[in-house]
Amino acid sequence: MNVAPHRGGGRFAPSPSGDLHLGNLRTALLAWLFARSTGRAFGIRIEDLDRVQPGAAERQLADLAALGLDWDGPVVRQSGRTPGHHAAIDRLTDAGLTYECFCTRREVQQAVTAPHGPMGAYPGTCRELTDAERAQRRALGRPAALRLRSRTTEFEIADEIHGVYRGVVDDFVLRRGDGVPAYNLAVVVDDADQGFDQVVRGDDLLPSTPRQAYLATLLGLEVPRYAHVPLVLNTSGQRLAKRDGAVTLGDRAALGETPQQVFSLLAGSLGYIASGPDELLRLFHPGQLPTRAWTFDPIDVVQPSRNP
Ligand code: GLU
Numbered sequence: 001m002n003v004a005p006h007r008g009g010g011r012f013a014p015s016p017s018g019d020l021h022l023g024n025l026r027t028a029l030l031a032w033l034f035a036r037s038t039g040r041a042f043g044i045r046i047e048d049l050d051r052v053q054p055g056a057a058e059r060q061l062a063d064l065a066a067l068g069l070d071w072d073g074p075v076v077r078q079s080g081r082t083p084g085h086h087a088a089i090d091r092l093t094d095a096g097l098t099y100e101c102f103c104t105r106r107e108v109q110q111a112v113t114a115p116h117g118p119m120g121a122y123p124g125t126c127r128e129l130t131d132a133e134r135a136q137r138r139a140l141g142r143p144a145a146l147r148l149r150s151r152t153t154e155f156e157i158a159d160e161i162h163g164v165y166r167g168v169v170d171d172f173v174l175r176r177g178d179g180v181p182a183y184n185l186a187v188v189v190d191d192a193d194q195g196f197d198q199v200v201r202g203d204d205l206l207p208s209t210p211r212q213a214y215l216a217t218l219l220g221l222e223v224p225r226y227a228h229v230p231l232v233l234n235t236s237g238q239r240l241a242k243r244d245g246a247v248t249l250g251d252r253a254a255l256g257e258t259p260q261q262v263f264s265l266l267a268g269s270l271g272y273i274a275s276g277p278d279e280l281l282r283l284f285h286p287g288q289l290p291t292r293a294w295t296f297d298p299i300d301v302v303q304p305s306r307n308p
Contacts (some may be wrong), residue, residue, distance in 0.1 A: 003036070003037060003038065005039045006039040007016065007042055008196070008287070009040050009041035009042065009072070009191050009197065009198065009303065010032075010035025010040045010041070010043075010198040010199075010200060011031065011035075011042065011043045011191070011194070011196045011198075011261055012028045012042075012043075012045075012064070012195060013044070013187070014044075014046065014047065014050070014072075015046075015047045016047075016048050016051075016056040017050075017052065017056060018044050018056050018181045019056065019059055019060065019242070019248040020060050020249070021241070021244075021247040022232055022240060022250050022266070023202070023231055023232035023247075023296075025063065025064075025067060025240070025249070026266050026270075027200070027201060027202050027229055027264060028069060029067065029083065029263075029267075029280075030270070031200035031201070032071075032196060033277075033280065033281060033284045034160075034200045034227055034286060035198060035200075035274065036281055037285075038198065040154060041073070041195070042069075042071050042072055043071055043073055043194060043196060043271060044071045044075045044076070044225050045076045045190060045242070046076070047078045047186070048078055048079045049078050049082075049181060049183065050180075050183070057077075061075060063249045065200060067191055067247060067259050067262065067263050068129045068259075068276050068278075069277060070262075070277075072254065074204075076190075078190060079234075081186070081189070081190055082181060083209055084190070085186050085190075086175075087183055088185065088189045088219055089146060089174050089175055090182065091219065093146070095218075097148060097151075097218060098174060099126060099127055099129075099146070099147055099148055099171070100129075100144035100145070100146060101125070101126040101145045101146070101147045102126055102129075102137040102140075102142045102144050103125055103126060106126070110216075111123050111125055120168065120170075121168050121170035122147065122170045124174065126138050127171060142177075143178065145173045145175060145177045145182075146175040147171040147172065147173055147219075149171060150169050150171050150172075150191060151278070152169050153168065153169060153170070154166055154169060155169045155208065155210035155213055156177065157165065157209050157226055158204060158225070158226070159206070159228055159287065160227035161203070161228055162203070162206060162228055165206060165209070166208065167206075167209065168210075168211075169210050169211050169212070172211050177255060184212055184215065185215065188212050188215045188216050188221065188227045189221075191224055192216065192219075192221040192222060195224060197268075198224055198225050198227070199224045199225070200226075200227045201228060202229060202231050203228035203229060203230055203231060204231060206228040209226060227286070229289070230290070230291065230293040231304050232269075233293045233294070233295045234296065234297075235296075239268060240296055245298035246299075247296070247298055251298075260275055263275065263276060263277075267280050269294040269296075270289060271288065272284070
């Protein structure tokens with residue numbers, strides 16, 4: 001396929017909390033395919049502001065390479081980008097678009113399950129605190145998170161797979177109580193700064209996306225093109241997880257399966273017969289992707305690597 005180069009880029013942004021399982025690997029493959037099939041660069045950002053398991057990032061990169069995926073430029077760690085995150089938070093604060101929130105995790109959980117208001121939305125408990133009330137809470141020593149003072153309650157995005165999607169925008173957290181930038185802020189700032197105008201990721205993140213797109217517009221950043229791809233499920237219909245058995249490349253290798261065989265399995269789950277990325281790229285057509293989740297049974301597909 002001859003694809004005209006595109007100035008933007010796509011990316012895969014794993015959290016280094018453990019080995020990638022087949023669901024993560026399939027999402028990475030799709031992100032690579034979407035980027036390459038549209039002439040875009042493809043980058044990897046390790047989202048290490050939270051849940052880091054030592055050595056996991058290195059193993060994740062090794063597994064992506066073993067599948068035959070390549071990427072452009074250096075792998076970026078999100079933790080190295082916090083000055084940009086804080087600068088964006090400061091711009092929002094200067095524009096009057098933030099406020100301190102002293103709610104505990106428990107209080108927020110209780111509030112978001114309250115019968116009024118949209119599901120999962122922060123009801124704005126701390127939004128209208130007076131200066132005196134804020135001072136009182138600070139004096140109690142509670143660390144404050146910083147929330148967006150949203151001017152909307154909903155925002156619409158366009159998704160390659162889901163079409164137009166309208167979802168809740170609440171006063172979500174921009175900076176956690178421990179001072180660390182929150183995911184929804186960091187992802188928006190980083191994608192824009194790194195020139196990633198295409199976001200391909202699991203559709204479990206679709207509900208957060210209107211928040212992120214709205215935040216991009218507040219910061220004057222281009223809203224990326226989104227494709228939220230179906231997750232891989234286990235045989236009970238739940239999202240695939242490590243406890244489901246042989247689900248990582250390492251687990252599959254222990255059963256005698258090569259990375260190429262795992263690649264073919266993933267290609268098959270997308271409706272293609274291909275043994276490597278370049279072959280798959282020639283066949284790939286985003287419009288033909290299965291829109292339903294793929295169910296994986298770890299014991300179903302053990303393929304012998306040798307003849308007996
Ligand atoms: N780091 C997130 C995850 O592993 C993905 C974020 C994204 O792709 O925007 O679930």
